[in-house]
């Protein structure tokens with residue numbers, strides 16, 4: 001799948017208003033049967049979205065985690081055991097053997113926050129074991 | 130020198146990287162032919178393609194790297210002929226290129242057993258990005274999957290299928306057990322049962338006789354007459370070296386495949402080398418990257434006329450299969466007669482560890498770890514470097530039970546030439562010198578030595594070596610908070626106080642740099658609370674709180690929260706007990722009496738928390754701060770009101786103290802207790818501060834601790850009246866709050882305090898620093914500023930809004946939360 005085809009298939013889902021999300025914090029968004037963690041890194045004027053489930057012990061918790069940076073790279077720390085994951089590409093920063101998070105594009109238009117899903121592709125995002 | 134490389138896989142790429150690093154530009158030309166459509170990518174981490182990595186993320190080097198280094202790369206253009214007379218190669222697209230030296234890095238292909246029906250749609254291999262793309266496309270229609278092959282790759286493929294949504298997946302292994310080449314029987318059994326609990330169905334001793342279906346696969350039949358229905362199959366039954374080109378050119382190949390090479394990786398034509406998974410050295414194919422990289426290094430050395438020979442390679446591996454650690458190192462299968470074996474097995478937890486020790490008990494020969502491979506690096510190094518074992522060899526597996534840490538464990542015991550990162554061949558000595566040259570973080574070590582950049586398995590050990598080297602250089606390891614603040618907690622506390630800063634962001638702007646992290650946020654948030662005692666959830670500071678503080682409740686297994694109302698001194702009326710019972714019933718909560726004489730209500734949904742607290746507060750309860758690094762409980766015995774031995778009213782005093790310090794935030798949690806006489810029923814000497822009644826007043830003890838390292842509190846002052854006792858506690862607590870490192874209990878703080886108890890006594894009692902009036906005033910202002918946090922949330926609709934699971938479906942609860950029943954109450958479902 002080349003990147004151009006994926007981009008055209010992106011479907012923007014309205015998640016919430018900008019001020020529903022705490023500054024420099026996250027909320028959990030329900031999208032179909034999935035849970036997405038949405039973060040407003042207001043200090044950097046950035047928005048990120050990842051799967052809400054922490055791959056470590058499969059807890060629906062990342063939206064409640066603290067966000068921050070490591071060498072300038074934005075990250076989130078799981079509230080359970082403080083594993084940290086890059087918000088940019090979802091890889092685990094604190095344990096290289098840990099699985100990565102799925103990440104999603106976010107756009108903000110007139111105080112409305114949208115999360116982008118790729119047609120048919122979002123099915124892959126959540127590991128259910 | 131004209132060099133041509135056939136194959137742009139992991140090893141072919143590594144050869145280019147090493148060649149470019151070794152030779153001056155302009156002294157050689159380098160042309161690479163790759164059959165795949167894209168430049169070399171990281172096959173080892175191929176499965177991450179399913180967890181969100183793109184093909185580009187997996188590239189070993191960006192496409193422009195080749196041109197930037199004057200390498201001519203032809204992708205999608207396999208070489209189809211080698212002409213050894215003319216020293217040329219001919220590519221599929223018709224290019225002819227001359228060479229002085231030719232390097233074959235053609236890797237291997239998946240071995241496909243001759244089973245009728247393997248050509249049907251829905252049958253896949255697991256080796257290239259294209260394979261994965263085809264699997265992805267097919268998986269959306271598939272429901273039941275199977276993998277032929279229960280080895281390392283097969284299990285990885287099974288995990289991939291689950292990730293693709295084919296959760297009903299079978300693994301079919303021909304041998305009697307999983308991973309027959311790496312681990313032993315018992316280890317296999319544990320691994321199998323662990324994987325089965327994760328949802329895989331595993332068949333061993335099964336031989337597939339045919340694949341059924343018209344165009345697409347619909348099922349599989351086995352030679353024992355059984356069959357299953359599946360609509361997707363991955364074949365992972367081993368690898369077959371790509372030696373066809375070499376064979377056609379008349380080079381010697383092995384009977385079961387592989388291009389025969391000598392210790393310099395030369396084939397039977399000395400100008401042609403073979404490296405990686407296509408090379409057959411001493412009758413063996415090395416199917417891992419690390420030996421391939423070593424082979425690439427040998428060829429680069431040979432080309433530069435250096436002496437280097439390939440001497441075989443350790444095939445130890447550690448990996449995580451569907452979340453289960455599996456490792457084997459050294460020789461895992463030494464026959465019983467030639468070794469002593471120590472086995473540790475915990476079938477409940479799914480942990481199996483076996484080590485093989487030489488018969489004289491001196492050396493480690495190898496072993497297997499399943500379920501917990503934390504010790505892998507150390508055990509591997511101990512094996513490879515023949516580090517002498519401690520007196521009780523089992524200590525290295527089970528940890529020393531009593532006495533000092535076992536000798537020979539730890540990085541200090543390793544020789545300088547111990548290879549720490551086997552992928553890149555980096556020794557302990559090389560890492561130590563890099564640290565000495567000023568590279569003092571894991572990241573900078575990665576950049577300058579390349580250690581820990583490939584599989585990453587050695588990263589923890591590299592970190593240990595960094596610390597060890599810094600320490601042995603006598604470097605002061607300064608306790609700065611994290612990369613965002615170049616201050617210790619104590620320094621930060623004073624600066625924030627002097628500058629009167631009140632929000633996390635302002636602290637970061639004025640005293641730190643960057644955007645903060647999960648380490649500095651709670652530290653600063655706690656300092657702000659200790660200094661100003663403002664509501665911790667005010668905008669801006671809310672998201673700087675540790676997650677438990679942010680929800681004013683402790684997150685528990687499964688994602689629900691526990692609720693702990695304050696019950697000062699452990700005294701409670703029947704009416705209030707009934708309220709707790711009713712609330713627990715109404716919100717379906719598990720109840721338990723805690724060690725601190727209060728009642729814990731577990732299993733609350735985040736969105737129920739405000740309502741639960743509203744009811745508790747209406748009945749006169751307030752927050753117990755069980756979620757905070759704050760004063761927890763002041764336990765009490767019943768004292769003189771009922772007990773025939775009681776000297777004073779320990780309950781009243783405990784309540785007075787608990788109400789004075791409730792909500793007090795500190796570097797760590799604080800516990801206390803008051804006993805009515807020396808019989809010490811409240812266990813006050815195991816607390817951060819404990820009080821025991823005497824004939825003449827109260828004895829005050831400080832610095833005690835339960836927990837993992839129990840420690841008795843030490844007497845600070847004897848026979849105090851109540852007022853003086855409280856004064857001393859004010860001073861002691863405030864002094865601790867101002868000077869302790871983050872997450873340091875009073876016991877550890879006191880142990881580290883220079884001058885110890887004598888010094889503390891001088892400060893608190895004799896006012897040696899002249900700060901006591903200040904300490905008392907500070908404590909008094911905290912006491913005066915106390916408000917129940919939960920009451921503020923309950924009364925504030927804006928704050929209440931934050932207690933929902935879904936922002937866009939506030940009325941819905943997290944559907945993934947599950948409970949199980951036990952002794953008539955619920956409990957969280959297992960991890």
Ligand SMILES: Cc1cc2nc3c(=O)[nH]c(=O)nc-3n(C[C@H](O)[C@H](O)[C@H](O)COP(=O)(O)OP(=O)(O)OC[C@H]3O[C@@H](n4cnc5c(N)ncnc54)[C@H](O)[C@@H]3O)c2cc1C
Pocket residue numbers: 135136137138139140141142162163164165172173174175176206207208209234235236237255256257282285371374404405406407415416417418419421448
């Ligand atoms: C899913 C998976 C997981 C793995 N996990 C691990 C692991 O955890 N640890 C580990 O050490 N190893 C692991 N391996 C093995 C590791 O990937 C291989 O050992 C390594 O890739 C071998 O490198 P190579 O360059 O020899 O072969 P390859 O990476 O296979 O590269 C060979 C390249 O040569 C090309 N080629 C072949 N013939 C020609 C030709 N005639 N002309 C031009 N190009 C040609 C091929 O298309 C291929 O691109 C794993 C492998 C897989 C598939």
Ligand code: SF4
Pocket residue numbers: 766767768769772773774775776779804805806807808809810811
């Ligand atoms: S410590 Fe003394 S006063 Fe308190 S209950 Fe025990 S015996 Fe009674």
Ligand code: FES
Pocket residue numbers: 054055056057058059078079080081082083
């Ligand atoms: S569950 Fe997220 S770190 Fe353990």
